[in-house]
Amino acid sequence: MRQHNIRTWGLFALALLAAPWVFTSSLGHSLLTQMGIAAIVCLSYNILLGQGGMLSFGHAVYSGLGAFAAIHALNAALLPVSLVPIAGGVAGAGVALLLGGITAQRSATTFAMVTLGLGELVGAMAWLFPGVFGGEGGIAGNRVSGSAPFGISFGPQVQVYYLVAVYTWVCAGLMYAFTRTPLGRMLNAVRNNPERVEFVGYDTRRIRYLAIVVAGFFAGISGGLAALHFESVTADVLGSQRSGAYLLFTFLGGSGYFFGPVIGAVLMVLAFVLLSGITKAWLLYLGLVFVAMVVYVPGGVASLLRGPKPQLRRLPQYAAFALACTGLAAMVEMVYQLQLQASLGSELRFFGTTLDAASWPSWAAAALLVLLGAAGFAWARRK
Numbered sequence: 001m002r003q004h005n006i007r008t009w010g011l012f013a014l015a016l017l018a019a020p021w022v023f024t025s026s027l028g029h030s031l032l033t034q035m036g037i038a039a040i041v042c043l044s045y046n047i048l049l050g051q052g053g054m055l056s057f058g059h060a061v062y063s064g065l066g067a068f069a070a071i072h073a074l075n076a077a078l079l080p081v082s083l084v085p086i087a088g089g090v091a092g093a094g095v096a097l098l099l100g101g102i103t104a105q106r107s108a109t110t111f112a113m114v115t116l117g118l119g120e121l122v123g124a125m126a127w128l129f130p131g132v133f134g135g136e137g138g139i140a141g142n143r144v145s146g147s148a149p150f151g152i153s154f155g156p157q158v159q160v161y162y163l164v165a166v167y168t169w170v171c172a173g174l175m176y177a178f179t180r181t182p183l184g185r186m187l188n189a190v191r192n193n194p195e196r197v198e199f200v201g202y203d204t205r206r207i208r209y210l211a212i213v214v215a216g217f218f219a220g221i222s223g224g225l226a227a228l229h230f231e232s233v234t235a236d237v238l239g240s241q242r243s244g245a246y247l248l249f250t251f252l253g254g255s256g257y258f259f260g261p262v263i264g265a266v267l268m269v270l271a272f273v274l275l276s277g278i279t280k281a282w283l284l285y286l287g288l289v290f291v292a293m294v295v296y297v298p299g300g301v302a303s304l305l306r307g308p309k310p311q312l313r314r315l316p317q318y319a320a321f322a323l324a325c326t327g328l329a330a331m332v333e334m335v336y337q338l339q340l341q342a343s344l345g346s347e348l349r350f351f352g353t354t355l356d357a358a359s360w361p362s363w364a365a366a367a368l369l370v371l372l373g374a375a376g377f378a379w380a381r382r383k
Helices: 002-022 026-051 060-076 081-103 108-128 157-179 182-192 194-199 204-230 240-253 260-278 282-296 301-306 308-312 315-340 360-382
Strands: 347-350 353-356
Touching: 002 026, 002 157, 026 060, 026 157, 026 182, 026 204, 026 240, 026 260, 060 081, 060 108, 060 204, 060 240, 081 108, 081 204, 108 240, 157 182, 157 204, 182 194, 182 204, 194 204, 240 260, 240 282, 240 301, 260 282, 260 301, 282 315, 315 347, 315 353, 315 360, 353 360
Parallel strands: none
Antiparallel strands: 347 353
16 A cells, blocks of 8 residues: 555656646646646645535635735745745635634534635625725736746746646645544544544544644645736635635545545636637536536546446446537537627537538537437446
């Protein structure tokens, strides 16, 4: 087991080092940087969701306030640029120390509702203090304004990426180590059977409270890295939509596996940056994928990758499902073309082919794909 862990973390470090050499464009470096930042915050969220069974709708409070603390530390030149994310982590932990005392008092649905309320409260308060949060324009910073030791100014995107990669590897390792500590094990016990934990003499509220503080620290580091990458922080980073994204993609990646949130982080960046630029219906697709994963693959993408041999038998199901989704996506794109982009004409490009939203053969072909995919999926499930 020890050798397996060493091999896994070694491969993870190698992947982080080699990624910029594979994706050499500035867009590729930017996407990789955002994936590293998202991986930290999703892993921190999974301390609550996967490890502790705490469904939080306010996790963006810790990452967002960590981002504001980091941008103010950057502008005040309080720390070297490479250590600015630590200021975000301290701020995230500090906020968790304050708010965690309230949220940790309850569990299950009540915990979720309390975090939702606190998240909305903090998000609304951000607009009342423009001197701290910058109002609509937010707070801007400049990561290259300081000294450049060893020629590292963090101006080139690849330098920012490697800083994020170091933080990603270290933070992921620390969070993995946390899952192996007595506190991490007791957090699992609180998730599975809180009554028994109370019976043997442990305080479940204190265990949840400490887990919230740990998660807040790492979320704050993620916010600090985001502040360095974008060099700007607005009040939007505190909103419930950001917290919902953390929940959605952590679940899609696989909250039951340690590296599942990393997969979810990759999907989150691809969805928000690439998919949103390809189609206006990306949120609709995201919702459909989420519903399908909840119903058919509750373990997330990580559960599909865990056991390759059993999954091979399901390849016909996946192929049929992909065929049906392709037909459905073609129909959605044609509807969007007619309703939102009618001035551009009725023709559109879809997977290298031209569809005419005003022509019945295009609709018939899309419907045929849906029917064939649905029939094939139903047949494959019976086998």
